[in-house]
Amino acid sequence: MKSIALEHYLHDKIREKIASDAEYGEFIGKRGIEPIIRQDVEAYQFLQLRKALVYAYNKSSFYHAQFDKKGIKPEDFKSLSDLAKFPFAEPMDIAHNSYAFACVSQADIARAVTFTSSGTTGPQKRIFFAEADLERMTDFMAAGMKTVALPGDVVQIMLPSGPPNSQADLLGKGVKKMGGAPILVGTAPTPEQVKAIREFRPKVLFGSTSRVYRLTKEAEVTDDLSDLGVKVLFTTSEYLSPSMRENLKRSWHADVIVHYGLTEMGLGVAVECQSGDGYHFNEADLLLEIVDPETGEVLGLGEEGEMVFTTLNREAMPLIRYRTHDISKLLDKPCDCGATSMKKFAPTTRRKEGVVKTKAGELYPSLLDEAIFKIPNIVDWRAEFVKDGAEEGLRIQVETTTGTEVENKEIRNALLEIEAIRQGLKCGNLKLPEVEILASGSLTRTARAKKLILDNR
Ligand SMILES: [Zn+2]
Structure with a gap:
């Protein structure tokens, strides 16, 4: 162990x-x-x-x-x-x-x-x-x-x-x-x-x-x-x-x-x-480099960038310097x-491609995971970022467990813990998140698809 x-x-x-x-x-x-x-x-x-x-x-x-x-x-x-x-x-x-x-x-x-x-x-x-x-x-x-x-x-x-x-x-x-x-x-x-x-x-x-x-x-x-x-x-x-x-x-x-x-x-x-x-x-089979996602320059310990692997x-x-598009850093401790x-x-x-850039900052699935799953009765979520006239905002569906009541307000409050959403609302760049509560089993996924915030602007 x-x-x-x-x-x-x-x-x-x-x-x-x-x-x-x-x-x-x-x-x-x-x-x-x-x-x-x-x-x-x-x-x-x-x-x-x-x-x-x-x-x-x-x-x-x-x-x-x-x-x-x-x-x-x-x-x-x-x-x-x-x-x-x-x-x-x-x-x-x-x-x-x-x-x-x-x-x-x-x-x-x-x-x-x-x-x-x-x-x-x-x-x-x-x-x-x-x-x-x-x-x-x-x-x-x-x-x-x-x-x-x-x-x-x-x-x-x-x-x-x-x-x-x-x-x-x-x-x-x-x-x-x-x-x-x-x-x-x-x-x-x-x-x-x-x-x-x-x-x-x-x-x-x-x-x-x-x-x-x-x-x-x-x-x-x-x-x-x-x-x-x-x-x-x-x-x-x-x-x-x-x-x-x-x-x-x-x-x-x-x-x-x-x-x-x-x-x-x-x-x-x-x-x-x-x-x-x-x-x-x-490390017996893979080399890992962290590179600047824009310039491709190799970064040092502790610097955040894109993971690049070589088999x-x-x-x-064989894959040589294969760009994963995943963001991480090598730890020096x-x-x-x-x-x-x-x-x-x-x-x-x-x-890289999972990041939705809004006027108030970046949104990506792990931010939603952290905020939404603080509410214990949530099973899964699906989200899109939409534009309605001049207004932009998040539309989210959440699936709850059988027989539990979760208020839209509770989810909206959880989402306000995300910096980009809070700032966006404060500055009038984003509209209030639209929340829809779905019944148990609604978001069951069959494929291995990764979580994504769909950018539908
Ligand atoms: Zn260790």
Whole structure:
């Protein structure tokens, strides 16, 4: 039950390299290998990066063109910081031609995932994984699960059921790798989830933030959730506001740990550190840079910017300097969870395209989450920003739990805690938020779409 499970994964992967490749031994092992310190991690990452660059240059038409465009070759990279010389890859580049990224033949693609990352519109991206990629992904999922579970523990996986090697299936394999017992329940309605919890007694529930929250709000009307033996709620895909976290903890008497994942980066990326305020991430397989979203300049520790990842071990589809559009920062504080050689990044509260710019300031979903979910009877919300003549304002629908009364006024008051809304009203830039209360079950989501404030101006 320690955040350092991720560090063990990182160190094991480095030791594997040292044992199998003389170059690593020479580079890293000079001091006698143990203990592995930050300097060794970066030496390993540099060797992996150099290999990844040579591989992408030789195998992918997209990357070959990126090198040529800049007039550089893989051997021009002499340190990790040289990575800044390389051009970014955008989600749109993948949407335009995912095959140009591929480094293996179609026959060697074990799994292709097609998806749209922000909401239900926008171009679709196709991401390819080879067998070896999937193997490594489940290794990391096992390490992530070890941060919250022990061998023998039951883990209820509440992700959409899919074909072999779907996210749910891979996580199930990851759970088995760490000695746990996965129960795959899909996104079944709340009564079925509760029935499975009673039958299988999972210690961990894993699901999207909105699914876990809905389960909690719907089930607590009839059940005492603290009785069910669940010790950890492991949430993914969406931001978890402090108010939601408090409500979840109170209902289940359980710990709440957040996972940060991206399909492009191999699904699993980072797990919230148990000492709080940030995530340790998969530094064996990923490099993280924080860059200025406008200029692309690499930022230092503690500076907020866009997360840019580079894969270090990907076979089918390496991604070099891939822009996530998620905003975060690298934290410079040493961590008191026990990890000594890993970095940490701050919770991502917003995505670039998820920000609605109003005359009074920025609005984005996590601000609404924090304000709205302070009211305990709310299950979910849907919002749009609209223009009515000269007036702009927020229109929000909220779903409440069965048989509970929430006043429009209560929600409006909660929304006034958001700086942009309060200021907008004060200066006459925004009209009063329009609130509509919906019955239980109205906003049930089937897809994995991320929360969004629709900008309908
Ligand atoms: Zn930590």
